[in-house]
Amino acid sequence: KNEVEQSPQNLTAQEGEFITINCSYSVGISALHWLQQHPGGGIVSLFMLSSGKKKHGRLIATINIQEKHSSLHITASHPRDSAVYICAVGSNYQLIWGAGTKLIIKP
């Protein structure tokens, strides 16, 4: 069993839909990261969470430390949100990565 599990692996939705990507982890962590990667592009850090909820524009990230679970939500999704979204948990000096969720938003 992977230490960081993401679901779904792939998600296709229509523009405007509310998107949820889930992440569960099994290790002790200092923080959880949500990252975005466009095809052929570098990685952009969206959120770093250790508790509660954070919001940035149309993106919302939540974490439940007791349940070892986090969600990334996108409201009013747009084709430019199409990317791979990666959950990574910080343990000591390195990040343990989920496999990523490939999101496609159709116009």
Added chain:
Amino acid sequence: DTGVSQNPRHKITKRGQNVTFRCDPISEHNRLYWYRQTLGQGPEFLTYFQNEAQLEKSRLLSDRFSAERPKGSFSTLEIQRTEQGDSAMYLCASSLDSRGYTFGSGTRLTVV
């Protein structure tokens, strides 16, 4: 400060040649990380520096790989005698302790 900068963005090299990549982290960040990402896979940890000290190296980092951070600022990753299996995106990230994790855009290496 414009974030973590990596150079070059792309490198094509012939098998057997040596290559060197550079990473300039955010200036106040004391930690610097190198990751490697192959097509369709998540990033794999390679090595980590706390200031100028290299504190951890992955077993993925063979003897052909060496990384330095001589003054605790920029870092270089050198691959000697490149092999086709070294073709990947090499990502650098920096943080202040475990906060403010920031990635560079990566260096894409193609070994032909």
